[in-house]
Amino acid sequence: MIIEMLYPEIASLYGEKGNLDLLRLCFPEAEFKMTKLNEEPYFVKHPVDLIVMGPTTEDFQKHIIKRLTPYVDRIQNLIDANVHFWMTGNAMDLFGKFIEDEEGNRFLGLGLFDYHARLYRPKRFNSYVLGKVQNMEVIGFKSQFSQIFSTQELNSWLKVERGFGLNEKTMEEGIKVHNFIGTQCLGPFWILNPDFTLLYFKELGYANDELPFHAEMMDAYRQRVLEFKDEKFINYP
């Protein structure tokens, strides 16, 4: 199995390296390709099984778009071929049509999906997320400057029950197209949601019935679910 991490040195804000720790622990035999900003992504010339990217700064969003734009067709082909993509936080913004800043300037995105992102700095959107992926209860945190909007109906990934979705007016969160999953949820999400992650990793070929430290992660998960359901917990100001 080949896993490519795109730009972990800049696109892993808000603790997303934790997801990588878990991935390495669960797939000790896998080959990890850590692609840096000025390198050609490994996926351009080689087959990969999973591509992961986390949140970055608003400035680096533009640099990343510039680096990935020459490979839009290749990315589209990989999505169509059911390669797994796991994109968290504002990594999702890059795959839309454009990102609009506070002054109304638009920066073209990769244009792979029919949505766009808008920045609202210095306003920061923080929220708990409690919701369902298929029938599984999942939790996450959001901390971001952008909101995602679309004129089309998107194939959302997560139905939010507490918190908000792609923008504050919707409870539809994330996007799932073939095996491309984009979500604004942070956490690191995989560690926060061990039962979900077990199923997800099984799709990638994980063979055990439990993750390492599954019980410990489940204890922490149950505590969070209770807190996220508790009305007296203010919504992560």
Added chain:
Amino acid sequence: MKPIRYTFAFVVSRLTIIALRILGRNGTHFPGAVAMRLCPDFIQHLPQPKKLIAITGTNGKTTVTNLVSDVLKNAGYSLSNNAMGSNIQEGIIVTAILASSFFGDKSVVDVVVLEVDERISPRIYPYLKPDVLIVTNLFRDSYRRNAHVEFIQMMLEQAIPSHTQLIVNADDPISSFLCPGNPRISFSLKALEGEEQIKDSRIVDLVYCPKCQSELNYDFQRYHHIGQVHCPSCDFKSMYPDIEANINHKKLNVQYMNQNLSFDVLGDNPTDHYNLLASIALFSVLGFDLEGIQTELNKLKIVKTRFDQVEVKGKQITIMMTKDQNPIATSRIFDYIRHQNDRKCALILINENSEHHTLSENNAWYYDTDFDYLKQDHVLQIIGGGHRILDLKVKIALTGIPLDHYRSTSNELDTSRLVDLDLVDAIYILNGTKNIPEAKQIRKHLIERIEAEVQA
């Protein structure tokens, strides 16, 4: 003439401060909230202090604020500061009120020293314009509030007035280049002979050249992005410092404008030296005779809430402020602990416990913190206390630390009971910003236990 609304708010707020003091309460926040309630643009009308010194940056603000205030007071200046209060609007307002005449129309002290949270700069500096601003450093901080360094940089760039004299750390290639048009004095701590570079940090906030995005070369990496860098593709490189220092036998030797001066160090860590250097730079900017300052600074000791050590029957107990939600401050402390040779116990109380009844805090920052530094033979026990011990356990496990080294209790004060006094000789109590009294209480319990259980 000040607006009546302002004058009214000023007087009410001042009376609130007085009333709270009579009641024996520390009114460093509430009266500020009252002022803003009565007059939302209150800050805009405050009189400009005769001399305003502001201190900002991710780490070291409070220490530097205390240091410079103490020296200025000893030098006979009348002074108002927020060293004991909050560093957001409310605390700043209270400090400014105490520095002003009864009706708030003019400043009556010689100097105001303000510790200012980076995030609120745009709400302060356009109105209370600092004559001198010390920027200690910039790192990532609370994800929920501060996002990332680039954002904080942007906030500061927009807010700092163009005439403000900056004091910056030349070893921080992020903050030293803030506001390129402003006058600045910079300081640097030379690489010491044999100084170990710390290249195994989980996070480095500056990887690429801000001018051309080439990967930067670190000529010397003290920790995280602190050190000396240059770009292999363009002319970007660390700033040449105005004040250069090195350490020799617990002395900080400073070279500045053909002067050679020697100061007692505040502690063993580079962060302590940087805080001292920032203060020295300030006094040179203020035109003080540095030899006199040398005598004054040598009298001071580091503020005890940051580092506080006692020894009882051969067992050492150290309280260390680690700042919750701040992976850099916590990693620096873990690094300090890993370099100590005793059989150790780390007692971790960093979880914003005071907010737990209404907030489910995101512990993502654990995953940017160098817990790996605790994965070593000398660390025999890790004890978690407070509301987020289950998250902490997961992090400890994923770090590869054996779980039989970990014990925990949701009651912070009970953690003292879990320390195995036969096993460890040094106990590090790592508290956050909001549980300093609890840390002291735990130390008291530990001392009692050592007195009762350990043979002399």
